[in-house]
Amino acid sequence: MNIFIRIIVCVIPAFFMQALAQEHEPHGIEHIIVSGHVQEKFSHQELQIDNQAFAASDVSNLMLKVPGGNINDNGPISGQTQYRGMYGIRMNVRLDGMYVNSGGPNWMDPPLHYMPASLLDSIEVSRGIASVSYGSGIGGHVLANSKSSEFTHDSEFNLSGDVDLGYHSTDNGYNIGGLIGFSNDTHRFHMIGSQEDGDNRSAGNGEIADTQYERYMIGAGYGFQYGVHRFSLDYRFSETDDSGTPVLPLDIDFFKTDLFRARYDGHIGPFDVVAQVSYSEIDHWMHNYITRPAPDFSSLPLPPFLEDDKRFVDTDSNGTGYSLILHYDMDDGIIDFGVDGHLAEHNATVGDPDFDPFFVNNFVNSKTDNIGFFGGYRGLIAPNITLELGLRYDHVKMSTEDVDAFPANLEPLASTPGTPPFAVRQLRNAFNALDRSVSDDNFDAVVKFDYVISGDTNIELGFARKTRSPSYIERFMWIPLEVNAGLGDGNNYVGDVELKPEVSHQFELGLNWDIEKAYMSPRVYYRTVDDYIQGVPATNMFVRAVSTNANGDPNPLIFANVDAEFYGFDTMYGYVFTENWRIDGIMSYTRGKRRDIDDDLFRIAPFNTRLTLAYDDDRNWGASVEGVLYAKQSKISQTITANSTSGNTGPVSGYALLNLHGYYNFSDSGMSLQVGVDNLFDNHYVDPLSGFNRVIGSDVPVGSRLPGRGINFFANLSAKW
DSSP states (O other): OOHHHHHHHHHHHHHHHHHHHHHOOOOOOOOOOOOOOEEEEGGGTEEEEEOOOOSSSOGGGGGGGSTTEEEEOSSTTOOEEEETTEEGGGSEEEETTBOOOOSSTTOSSOGGGGSOGGGEEEEEEEOSSOOGGGOSOSSOEEEEEEOOOOOOSSSSOEEEEEEEEEEEGGGTEEEEEEEEEEEOSSEEEEEEEEEEEEOOEEETTEEESSOOEEEEEEEEEEEEEETTEEEEEEEEEEEEESBOOTTSSSEEEEEEEEEEEEEEEEEETTEEEEEEEEEEEEEEEEESSSSSOOOOOOOOSSGGGSSSOOOEEEEEEEEEEEEEEEEEEOSSEEEEEEEEEEEEEEEEEEEOTTOTTOEEEEEEEEEEEEEEEEEEEEEEEETTEEEEEEEEEEEEEEEOOOOOBGGGGOTTGGGSTTSHHHHHHHHHHHHHTSOOOEEEEEEEEEEEEEEEEETTEEEEEEEEEEEEOOOHHHHHOOSOBSOSSSOOSOOOEEOOTTOOOEEEEEEEEEEEEEOSSEEEOOEEEEEEEEEEEEEEEOOOHHHHHHHHHHSSOSSOEEEEEEEEEEEEEEEEEEEEOSSSEEEEEEEEEEEEEESSSSOBOSSOOOSEEEEEEEEEOSSSEEEEEEEEEEOOBOOOOHHHHTTSTTOOOSOBOOEEEEEEEEEEEETTTTEEEEEEEESTTOOOOBOTTOOBOOOTTSSSOTTSBOBOOOOEEEEEEEEEO
């Protein structure tokens, strides 16, 4: 997008703000203590985590506060949310209700990449089975809410603002950002901005190379309110520069991303209406030779493979999202129905900085168009029983254009059987001869019961069928490359145009018990997934030849439909000892395995628990001590790891950590200071959800799982007015 337009969008509201500031002085300051405490809204099965002092720049770390939640740490600002064994493209993650497709095929920018810590207001996680109105997909639903200006109660314009400044020692990193706004009862304006920077991350016994990062964001927003109608417009520009992703084959050169959103909330006739349109445009480069030593994965006597094998990938994507939801209130319930959808397009081309003619088209105008229709009911069907019913239909249409690659045109080798260029030509020709226009018709259904036993106890029972169509990566990856939406497993993959959609059938049973001094909310669940998409050993002779000779992996995988199952339990609980002392905990266990063969699934968390003892003074300060425990994970996917170039198939040891946190609120100033130390004893441990290191020359051997963070002192100073 033209930089001139960006400047206009962001700066013009500032002139309005400046003029208003000269006329009106800010009024009294109201301060809200932000603790990061997890709160559950039992009636909606939602967990809300308010913004807190961050020990790292990636807000996906907040999933660690959710029972059943976790994170796949692919890099300092590339973490993928995980919920009950589902992660990456299976998760339904929204930013202010907006779907943001990744800018590249290895998901270096999952959705929360575009939510800097200093601009986050809260994260909401739908616990268990998500309602059909939240969108399609078989994974969990996560909604990240950003800070925004708010309407006031009179016509006088008021100045408001929110600023955060943070530091964390593990990477010598900082984040600074915030919002400034002017609002009255009819108009609201705001500008936002943030900057983050960090060096390589420390571990318990060394440094994790290639974990540096840089990220910037600016934006502006406007809202208009008239009676029962509210309109809003928001724009953001985000830029990420040289940032590491050590478990992936390349690093971030840059992301340059434009995000737009327009929204209407109001009441029309008998309906409450929510309508939204969004647009994203992402330009992205990645490389394997600037922030890490270039690898040497091929000994072919051809120009692109001589000496070290430097590569870059030029990608771009754009996406348009829309939704319209109507709510109709009845005497004993609410009816929802609506339509939503997302149109996305992706391109990616591999190049060699030392040999200009070299190229490989990963994806050429790969399109995914999804339109969904849904309807649901939630209400009382008996004095103590609430029923939720939901139905959803999605039509998914996918297509891609012809591909090509330099080796396929290299004569006479490309015409000589048995040579790598010949194998590339065969793969290209076979892919281009396919019918690459595919459509899926997916049906989802949700049934949930909530039975109130007493005023402080209720039981929840849920059943769901959820579906997910294959991604463009899984269907259209035609040549074996390590392109897999950020799995971080070290394998080369190819896709399959004929993949079927995944079909999940889920059962869940939960109890909510909440009295004056104690609460507990356990859940048990079981899920089968038919046609689950996972890599299996590729048998195509040309795929194996190209992968072995040109891309350094003699055992490539192909995305295929298999059968899987997930089951487990998670709970949250707490007890208030006195006015000032309390204890809170979460506990989670997920088992994920294949049903068609005797094997486990990749990147599944073992049993883990967190227990926090907290003291909160009645006035201005508080402190807590937190214990974290992860059990040994011996349930490792042999299909994935045994075929990986890492050769790392063994179990991952358990570990325990101790964290100390505290806060101080400066009376009547609107300022607060939060400090802490994580991993107090600087333990060296390995995260069971980490991928395998790909960076040469690190304190972490190539092929080993990435260790967790070493001791980390952090502080966050915030002000709100």
